[in-house]
Amino acid sequence: MTVGVGKEMWELVAELYPLCRSITGDGVRETLAIVGRQIALDVHEVPTGTQVFDWTVPREWNLHDAWVDDPTGRRVIDLRDSNLHVVSYSTPVDQTMPLAELRQHLFTLPEHPDWVPYRTSYYSESWGLCASQRLVDSLPDGPYRVRIDATLAEGSLTYGEHFLGGETQEEVLISCHVCHPSLANDNLSGIAVATQLARRLARRLAETRPRYSYRFLFIPGTIGSITWLALNEHHLDRIRHGLVLACVGDPGPLTYKRSRRGDAGIDRAITHVLARSARQHTVTDFSPYGYDERQYCSPGFNLPVGSLSRTPYAQYPQYHTSADDLDLVRPEAMADTLEVCWETLRVLEADRRYRNLSPKGEPQLGRRGLYGTIGGRSDAEQRQMAMLWVLNLSDTDHSLLDIADRSGLPFPLIAETAATLQDAGLLAAAS
Numbered sequence: 528m529t530v531g532v533g534k535e536m537w538e539l540v541a542e543l544y545p546l547c548r549s550i551t552g553d554g555v556r557e558t559l560a561i562v563g564r565q566i567a568l569d570v571h572e573v574p575t576g577t578q579v580f581d582w583t584v585p586r587e588w589n590l591h592d593a594w595v596d597d598p599t600g601r602r603v604i605d606l607r608d609s610n611l612h613v614v615s616y617s618t619p620v621d622q623t624m625p626l627a628e629l630r631q632h633l634f635t636l637p638e639h640p641d642w643v644p645y646r647t648s649y650y651s652e653s654w655g656l657c658a659s660q661r662l663v664d665s666l667p668d669g670p671y672r673v674r675i676d677a678t679l680a681e682g683s684l685t686y687g688e689h690f691l692g693g694e695t696q697e698e699v700l701i702s703c704h705v706c707h708p709s710l711a712n713d714n715l716s717g718i719a720v721a722t723q724l725a726r727r728l729a730r731r732l733a734e735t736r737p738r739y740s741y742r743f744l745f746i747p748g749t750i751g752s753i754t755w756l757a758l759n760e761h762h763l764d765r766i767r768h769g770l771v772l773a774c775v776g777d778p779g780p781l782t783y784k785r786s787r788r789g790d791a792g793i794d795r796a797i798t799h800v801l802a803r804s805a806r807q808h809t810v811t812d813f814s815p816y817g818y819d820e821r822q823y824c825s826p827g828f829n830l831p832v833g834s835l836s837r838t839p840y841a842q843y844p845q846y847h848t849s850a851d852d853l854d855l856v857r858p859e860a861m862a863d864t865l866e867v868c869w870e871t872l873r874v875l876e877a878d879r880r881y882r883n884l885s886p887k888g889e890p891q892l893g894r895r896g897l898y899g900t901i902g903g904r905s906d907a908e909q910r911q912m913a914m915l916w917v918l919n920l921s922d923t924d925h926s927l928l929d930i931a932d933r934s935g936l937p938f939p940l941i942a943e944t945a946a947t948l949q950d951a952g953l954l955a956a957a958s
């Protein structure tokens with residue numbers, strides 16, 4: 528992995544960072560337009576009021592300006608400094624009020640007095656402002672002039688979809704959320720890694736067509752995935768594997784959360800890749816909390832979708848604060864996440880079952896020149912073991928990933944060995 532790709536992803540994060548995103552509105556559209564310069568995106572607009580299972584697509588929220596002036600006219604809070612200052616989905620305000628009243632609408636983080644929290648109020652009408660504890664402690668008595676120039680109106684929910692057709696209609700789903708404002712790890716790192724993964728797949732497509740089709744979703748969290756599921760309910764049986772990417776740019780070790788099924792192909796592929804690599808990592812069981820895997824893995828769908836993060840949501844102090852910024856996400860961390868995603872896709876692409884065409888006793892490898900090709904290589908012993916394992920377990924019941932796990936040998940070696948044995952006429956693909 529080159530440093531270049533990490534830097535490219537970091538630059539995309541930096542470009543998207545200032546945009547004021549929410550679950551609807553122009554911030555999402557601008558975000559998709561920027562991503563759309565790197566990969567082809569179908570942008571969907573789903574009208575306010577559309578019923579999606581138990582939910583309704585909300586009114587569209589757009590924030591134009593917001594500020595608070597103290598009694599001397601000094602601007603103490605200004606949207607232009609940070610778009611975290613306004614609680615997402617705040618109703619419009621144009622009022623003068625005493626400090627005591629303003630305080631009822633102020634959110635701070637007393638334990639991190641210099642940080643600004645990130646707050647939302649999507650589904651209850653209210654308004655609020657977020658600021659550092661240090662600022663709020665320094666505010667003199669009022670009155671304060673408070674202005675939130677926002678619109679909450681009929682409109683639509685916007686999401687982006689990138690599709691790359693493979694040999695089959697069976698799909699791999701990659702999903703990330705695009706609804707957080709200036710938060711780098713939680714939201715933008717996932718967008719950057721997903722975008723780069725799609726670009727890599729497209730480059731590979733120029734050489735050989737992948738076996739699976741790939742669908743990338745850039746969607747607002749929760750309501751976006753629920754909307755997508757509702758609109759695509761009749762095609763969900765095509766999804767063979769899926770991955771939610773979120774918080775994938777901080778320097779912490781990787782964390783994979785299994786799908787609800789627990790033993791789906793994606794669960795097995797990614798845990799194999801992580802276990803065989805030298806990376807420190809954690810694998811956890813599914814839980815119905817976190818990002819959009821909650822929706823994909825709801826019992827009515829139970830899709831084979833896992834979730835990849837570095838430090839998981841809510842487990843790093845900067846989570847949902849102004850400190851989840853461009854310093855927290857690292858080019859090398861995103862490049863490392865991308866590499867694990869890529870290796871995992873390669874396992875999924877190559878994993879299949881074979882039938883040993885000479886299953887009665889071991890076939891004579893020397894006569895076929897297979898020992899010869901082994902002999903000159905430094906990893907000869909490992910390659911010979913791979914050959915014996917592949918021949919022994921290729922009974923159509925075991926996939927190459929089963930063989931890799933059971934033998935303790937790396938998947939790429941097992942896959943390469945299967946190809947060699949197939950060329951030698953000893954194996955036939957069974958699935």
Ligand code: ZN
Nearest residue numbers: 707713840847
């Ligand atoms: Zn979040």
